[in-house]
Amino acid sequence: MAEESSKGHIPTVIADDVHIVYRVNGTGGGKGSATAALSRILRRGKGEPRGVRKVHAVRGVSFTAYRGQAIGLIGTNGSGKSTLLRAIAGLLPPESGKVYTDGQPSLLGVNAALMSDLTGERNVVLGGLAMGMSREEIRSRYQKIVDFSGINEKGDFITLPMRTYSSGMAARLRFSIAAAKNHDVLMIDEALATGDRKFRVRSEERIRELRKEAGTVFLVSHNNKTIRDTCDRVLWLEKGELLMDGSTDEVLKAYERETGK
Amino acid sequence: MSDTTQDGGLALSAPPSADDGLSASQLAAKYGLAVSGARPGLVAYVRQLWGRRHFILAFSRAKLTAQYSQAKLGQVWQVVTPLLNALVYFLIFGLILGTRRGMTQEVFIPFLVTGVFVFTFTQSSVMAGVKSISGNIGLVRALHFPRASLPISFSLQQLQQLMFSMIVLLAVAVGFGSYPALSWLLVLPALAMQFLFNSGLALIMARLGSKTPDLAQLMPFIMRTWMYASGVMYSIPVMLADKPRWIADVLQYNPAAIYMDLVRFALIDGYGSENLPDHVWAVALAWAVVVGVVGFVYFWKAEERYGRG
Numbered sequence: 219m220a221e222e223s224s225k226g227h228i229p230t231v232i233a234d235d236v237h238i239v240y241r242v243n244g245t246g247g248g249k250g251s252a253t254a255a256l257s258r259i260l261r262r263g264k265g266e267p268r269g270v271r272k273v274h275a276v277r278g279v280s281f282t283a284y285r286g287q288a289i290g291l292i293g294t295n296g297s298g299k300s301t302l303l304r305a306i307a308g309l310l311p312p313e314s315g316k317v318y319t320d321g322q323p324s325l326l327g328v329n330a331a332l333m334s335d336l337t338g339e340r341n342v343v344l345g346g347l348a349m350g351m352s353r354e355e356i357r358s359r360y361q362k363i364v365d366f367s368g369i370n371e372k373g374d375f376i377t378l379p380m381r382t383y384s385s386g387m388a389a390r391l392r393f394s395i396a397a398a399k400n401h402d403v404l405m406i407d408e409a410l411a412t413g414d415r416k417f418r419v420r421s422e423e424r425i426r427e428l429r430k431e432a433g434t435v436f437l438v439s440h441n442n443k444t445i446r447d448t449c450d451r452v453l454w455l456e457k458g459e460l461l462m463d464g465s466t467d468e469v470l471k472a473y474e475r476e477t478g479k
Numbered sequence: 480m481s482d483t484t485q486d487g488g489l490a491l492s493a494p495p496s497a498d499d500g501l502s503a504s505q506l507a508a509k510y511g512l513a514v515s516g517a518r519p520g521l522v523a524y525v526r527q528l529w530g531r532r533h534f535i536l537a538f539s540r541a542k543l544t545a546q547y548s549q550a551k552l553g554q555v556w557q558v559v560t561p562l563l564n565a566l567v568y569f570l571i572f573g574l575i576l577g578t579r580r581g582m583t584q585e586v587f588i589p590f591l592v593t594g595v596f597v598f599t600f601t602q603s604s605v606m607a608g609v610k611s612i613s614g615n616i617g618l619v620r621a622l623h624f625p626r627a628s629l630p631i632s633f634s635l636q637q638l639q640q641l642m643f644s645m646i647v648l649l650a651v652a653v654g655f656g657s658y659p660a661l662s663w664l665l666v667l668p669a670l671a672m673q674f675l676f677n678s679g680l681a682l683i684m685a686r687l688g689s690k691t692p693d694l695a696q697l698m699p700f701i702m703r704t705w706m707y708a709s710g711v712m713y714s715i716p717v718m719l720a721d722k723p724r725w726i727a728d729v730l731q732y733n734p735a736a737i738y739m740d741l742v743r744f745a746l747i748d749g750y751g752s753e754n755l756p757d758h759v760w761a762v763a764l765a766w767a768v769v770v771g772v773v774g775f776v777y778f779w780k781a782e783e784r785y786g787r788g
Contacts, residue, residue, distance in 0.1 A: 227498075229510050234503035241787070243692065282506070308516020309620050310786040317515040318507035322623060330617035335545035344541050347534035348622050379548060 230434045231283040235315040238276040275301040277458040288435040290449035298458040299438045303405045323403035328396045334381040345395040367394035404432040518783040528625045539635040561644035565592045581717040585656045586749040594711035596644040597739045602702045607633035608681025609688035616788045626785045630685040634678040657748040665745035672767035673738040679774030709735040731756045734766040
């Protein structure tokens with residue numbers, strides 16, 4: 219494993235003591251009533267004002283990722299994995315510390331850009347544009363996206379609004395759109411477990427393809443088997459701290475011991 | 480556990496090399512790595528935004544279509560909604576109250592409908608602008624694009640909405656005796672300037688609203704005050720004839736009143752240039768450019784922080 223990562227030995231992502239803090243409104247102590255909110259405003263003491271609560275999601279994470287590596291992120295729910303991915307992608311600014319990247323890392327996923335009231339057809343275009351593809355790129359890949367999703371296998375569903383799709387169908391279309399683009403640094407956040415078995419096999423294959431094209435891959439997953447199959451290095455996050463960083467076998471063994479799997 | 484962190488990290492950082500002693504920033508500099516999510520320069524930002532013009536347009540049109548996609552009549556509502564709006568105002572102010580104040584019915588009804596539609600354009604741009612970041616935080620945290628795309632896209636959606644209203648407005652104008660003339664073309668520069676003004680305002684509100692979502696609650700009251708102060712349903716000079724002159728001046732030179740007056744002047748036969756304040760076109764352009772540019776720069780200054788919410 220170590221040899222594999224050392225062959226290129228060109229860093230693509232450097233995280234330097236990254237801290238990320240969320241500020242959440244309207245959760246200040248006590249009851250959520252209007253009077254409680256008012257008294258908080260009046261009491262505005264020292265430190266954080268008016269019912270704003272801080273959530274320290276990532277605490278001082280440092281690592282360097284090299285070209286050609288596939289890195290798994292593991293940890294229990296709420297350990298800061300997705301947040302760390304967003305920071306690497308530059309979508310969420312760190313409170314302190316820095317993330318350096320080669321090119322523009324991107325998260326695999328377009329869910330947020332799609333609109334359920336629009337047809338699948340228009341969502342393919344909208345999603346593609348949102349990911350930064352040009353109109354020509356989308357036009358040339360349109361058929362491939364639709365075929366890959368298999369939406370039209372049961373009739374002409376692509377011209378119906380997405381709200382009429384079953385949740386599985388919608389998930390398949392979303393994945394197909396998201397996976398249509400190639401990325402330098404690719405980050406996948408548990409995107410694998412969608413759709414029926416047939417589609418899952420197909421999407422796992424597509425992810426392997428994307429992996430090969432991408433310089434560096436980050437994968438967040440709760441499925442240890444997926445991590446073992448895909449990654450050669452694993453970061454274990456717990457409560458926002460980097461607990462362990464090492465080869466897949468080593469870290470997964472420790473993780474499984476700790477979580478009692 | 481902590482010692483394995485060290486060992487594991489070292490094992491994978493590969494054999495000792497010239498990079499070992501370097502700090503993170505030195506290493507980044509050596510391999511040409513850039514800070515992730517850093518704010519681009521203003522010129523680069525404009526270029527990025529231009530590169531995303533197809534997305535901005537597609538997003539605004541998608542929002543517009545999605546609005547009525549569940550209704551049986553579908554997109555017909557794009558025209559019916561402003562038509563009903565105009566009818567309500569006609570009923571209340573034209574028939575019941577009869578607040579014409581120095582205008583004939585032929586002038587007052589198109590005057591009123593123009594005022595409502597043009598002001599609604601600014602109003603809904605501001606309202607959509609306030610929520611454009613805070614209401615789309617999922618999108619902001621998932622994909623890369625210049626964040627200004629969102630408020631601009633929402634303003635563009637309102638512009639398209641206004642185009643449907645214009646169909647109704649032109650019909651109203653003809654219905655009350657103002658027939659198509661060359662002066663109607665003046666509507667285009669007037670609305671173009673208003674669009675620029677609205678976008679600037681939406682950008683400012685988007686940044687404020689991303690930090691303080693409470694503004695979305697407050698804005699309806701501010702906008703309503705603005706509407707009543709801008710002479711949507713009355714003529715400012717006539718109404719304020721017995722008040723000190725500067726009050727009327729302030730109200731007349733406010734951007735909402737300026738753009739309304741320009742469109743009225745363009746469309747309505749009986750609404751001549753004597754109703755317009757001095758240098759009206761220059762003032763309209765100044766508002767558009769100043770607010771547009773200031774809004775854009777102000778929004779860009781916080782570009783890297785919008786994901787934080």
